[in-house]
Amino acid sequence: MKKRVLSMVMAACLAASMTACGGSSTASTTAAPAPAASEAAPAASEAAAPAAEAGAHDPIAITFATGGADTLPSYAAAIDVVSDIEAADSAIDINYMGARQLGDDAEILQQVMGGTIQIGGVGYSVFSTYCPYLEAIALPFVLNDYTKEKKALVTPEAQALFDKVEAELGVKVLASYDSGMRHLANNTRPIKTLEDMKGLKLRVVPSDLLVNSFTALGCNPANVPYGDIYTSLQNKVIDGEEINVTSINSEKHYEVLKYFSEIGIYPFATIICCNADWFNSLPADVQKTLTDAFVKGYDYNFDKYIAEAEEAGYKAMEDAGVQVDVIEDKAPFQEAVAPYIDEYKEKDPAIKAFVEMASGL
Numbered sequence: 001m002k003k004r005v006l007s008m009v010m011a012a013c014l015a016a017s018m019t020a021c022g023g024s025s026t027a028s029t030t031a032a033p034a035p036a037a038s039e040a041a042p043a044a045s046e047a048a049a050p051a052a053e054a055g056a057h058d059p060i061a062i063t064f065a066t067g068g069a070d071t072l073p074s075y076a077a078a079i080d081v082v083s084d085i086e087a088a089d090s091a092i093d094i095n096y097m098g099a100r101q102l103g104d105d106a107e108i109l110q111q112v113m114g115g116t117i118q119i120g121g122v123g124y125s126v127f128s129t130y131c132p133y134l135e136a137i138a139l140p141f142v143l144n145d146y147t148k149e150k151k152a153l154v155t156p157e158a159q160a161l162f163d164k165v166e167a168e169l170g171v172k173v174l175a176s177y178d179s180g181m182r183h184l185a186n187n188t189r190p191i192k193t194l195e196d197m198k199g200l201k202l203r204v205v206p207s208d209l210l211v212n213s214f215t216a217l218g219c220n221p222a223n224v225p226y227g228d229i230y231t232s233l234q235n236k237v238i239d240g241e242e243i244n245v246t247s248i249n250s251e252k253h254y255e256v257l258k259y260f261s262e263i264g265i266y267p268f269a270t271i272i273c274c275n276a277d278w279f280n281s282l283p284a285d286v287q288k289t290l291t292d293a294f295v296k297g298y299d300y301n302f303d304k305y306i307a308e309a310e311e312a313g314y315k316a317m318e319d320a321g322v323q324v325d326v327i328e329d330k331a332p333f334q335e336a337v338a339p340y341i342d343e344y345k346e347k348d349p350a351i352k353a354f355v356e357m358a359s360g361l
Contacts, residue, residue: 065097065102065103065111066098074272076301082096104225121270124270125210141266160353171273171276180267180306180310185259187240216337245260248317249316259323
């Protein structure tokens, strides 16, 4: 894979092709430093299909920007997918701009919607500003293990949600990877029961569904930008966070946390998406190359990188002296949020169908 710093050298080729010009120079608004990029797994390039003969179609330059660290499982998988695409078709050139180089999740989604970049990788929650469909993936305690999640994401019910997003926003969902199941972490006390949640000021993903759910769990949700969580923990602006093990590691939160409670609340979906008009303008064989590669990326994500990243995260917490507990009795937590899940299901028939399918896995 040709992973590079921002370069617009391909502009002349791009103008002659049917793709839109990519690569905004928008600066990141986050405070956290971008971690070093992880290397693509050798298995990705080895498994790639033979490269298409150059000249089979005009050169296609693609800017692919992401709003999270390259070491997160979702983006490590995406890097492997980029390698596969470029190996499969030598006329496709992807300028991968990871780790918030072109902005945070909200800025990247806006650029994809506007067509200034072709492909983006963003947290699912930024879509909630525009439509409710992708929050179905993150309903508390519905898809609370990776086996169920991987199955659910390639079902017709999941595709129906993705189609709704495309119809309303002009953004095509290529895949929904996972950066890790969400748990609880804080600096006040160990959380072992629902009672332990009371009064804690926890940073929660800014989604009405999750804010309501965590309020029902007894805590005081705080809206803190992802890149500001470290300093907010360090300066005691917040008591803790709902977070995945992978982010604790990639963002070094283990340096400013005392307690971690494993519970498995919901998966944090990373949406790999592209501008639909741009995608629909591509030759059919290029569309197939892209869609097949990103579907294959589910294997990289779920079968390789999540396990590796979580192992590294638990090791980092152990080394830093973070106390790790496992919440065995999840029923009181599940009962507290159940009304919000029932309410959310009624927002759209496609959401209800997805939730009922996922609940039955």
